[in-house]
Amino acid sequence: MRSKKEGFEMDHIKHQKKNRIITRVNEITTEGGLPKTGQTMSYQFGDDGTYQMGYPLGGGQRFIDNGDGTITDMVTGLMWVKDFQIAGFGMTMYWYDAINACENLVFAGHDDWRMPNINELMSIVDHSRYDPAWDPMIFGYPVDQWTPFWSSTICAPWTDGAWCLYPYDGYKTNYGRPWDMCYVRPVRGGQA
């Protein structure tokens, strides 16, 4: 059993840690930052669910449905195609074809759509969900949970591959650009 003295010391350490976190927040000011992962459940003190770090702060609404088949992410500033099947992306494609299809897309009055990079693609993953690992009310259901979504980012140690993401749980992996076929969700905007 823990003595009263030990308990006091533990509380003291926790207090110091809290101060350190507050200092850090005060020292770094930024207009943006990493999005929350979506995990709100805490399985053990110190895990993601404990701190729930990231944007939006408070319980602010993150995704805005623009009502024209697009979604705006208030954290990253990116605009996503809401239902990629309606935009004509309901089939798997080779990476090269997927890039071209995004570049040639004219949708919701915009013609500057592109294939998302891997960081952008991962930014919409909600780690509190699976099957799919995003809010289906916002981003719809994937056609096939076992086929990943392409990103425009090449795998550095194996340039035959591009990074992609499984819609089932947000697992990041790489598929072969010349021979594998995946889905794609076009994006536009963001920081250049």
Added chain:
Amino acid sequence: MAKPTIEFKDGKKIVTYPSGEKREHTKANLTTAKQMFLKRREKIDEQIALIDDHIKKIG
């Protein structure tokens, strides 16, 4: 060190985490999770075979 406890009862796997949270997993849940890893392994094996082929062709 606090660790989760696992028990198997009522046809389920029940995990109790240090925070007190409980999570129940049915046979169907676990089978789907297994399927997920099998699919990933299948793809990884495929990529390894392709790279092996390319290494062989380099000589």
